[in-house]
């Protein structure tokens with residue numbers, strides 16, 4: 001089967017790596033792919049809660065690399081989708097419990113059984129990040145359209161090029177069409193120009209993502225939501241499809257939505 | 266205040282434009298790993314070398330960065346003294 005290993009990373013914390021990993025996992029699985037999402041944020045695991053699978057963890061990634069259980073025993077199957085699995089991080093250990101070589105071996109073990117291995121990287125540029133990119137065939141960098149996040153993304157791009165893991169592609173998350181319209185937020189074009197890498201997706205800011213995080217139901221399971229559509233589009237681009245980017249100007253603000261609602265009667 | 270800006274033909278840069286400019290500058294430094302201190306050192310040494318051969322306006326020397334797309338550029342602006350036959 002020869003899986004593609006994709007690492008989702010960012011440099012800056014809290015920009016949406018875990019959200020992106022969970023939703024791309026769901027979107028790829030809904031497209032009929034066999035997918036495993038791996039939480040490599042050891043000590044600060046969160047992919048389990050993003051997916052709502054936190055109550056089903058028995059073994060974790062460190063149990064596997066240290067030989068306390070077999071890989072199969074640690075994988076948790078997401079029952080909402082056909083072929084989606086989670087390999088959770090250890091919560092009571094630290095990043096040094098796993099080495100980059102461990103990660104390469106682990107991913108090689110999964111390559112034959114899956115189409116995609118998605119690795120949720122921790123923030124930062126230390127060992128956790130090194131572990132996450134070691135097995136990567138492709139790297140997705142998540143940023144928000146803000147100065148600190150873009151700056152950190154640039155640093156990460158440099159490190160990935162140095163490791164010859166590039167070229168990475170970019171996901172711009174939490175874009176607010178309203179603020180862009182009033183000249184109060186960097187545009188997609190600005191961020192691309194500054195970072196000079198390929199864009200693979202734009203995710204709008206959407207309260208539904210916070211709600212979905214609260215519930216442990218990834219937004220990509222909702223087929224009537226724009227942020228969900230944005231994740232599904234990224235998944236299709238990963239499969240090599242040409243999918244046009246969502247035009248953020250099409251995203252109606254509250255007043256426009258209200259006007260439309262009235263007009264529609 | 267938009268109306269006033271419009272009336273007096275002034276346009277304050279938007280926060281988007283400010284963000285873009287600041288990012289370009291900070292990344293220019295990040296990428297080439299040149300600190301503002303190193304820039305000062307470069308400037309002093311440039312002045313020393315060049316003034317050995319031509320007379321320059323030391324106060325007016327500026328060493329800066331600009332960035333076009335992903336390329337960083339070091340720019341030295343060195344005003345000469347004694348141009349146009351002002352020299353004795």
Ligand SMILES: Nc1ncnc2c1ncn2[C@@H]1O[C@H](COP(=O)(O)OP(=O)(O)OP(=O)(O)O)[C@@H](O)[C@H]1O
Pocket residue numbers: 010012013014015016017018019020041046121122123173174175203204205206207209210213227
């Ligand atoms: N497009 C979005 N719209 C609204 N909220 C979002 C969006 N993307 C992410 N969030 C919220 O931002 C928070 C941080 O997201 P997430 O945990 O995915 O970031 P992270 O990069 O994995 O953080 P860390 O660096 O700590 O691992 C989450 O609570 C999530 O609900």
Ligand SMILES: [Mg+2]
Pocket residue numbers: 017018019041046120121122
């Ligand atoms: Mg995370």
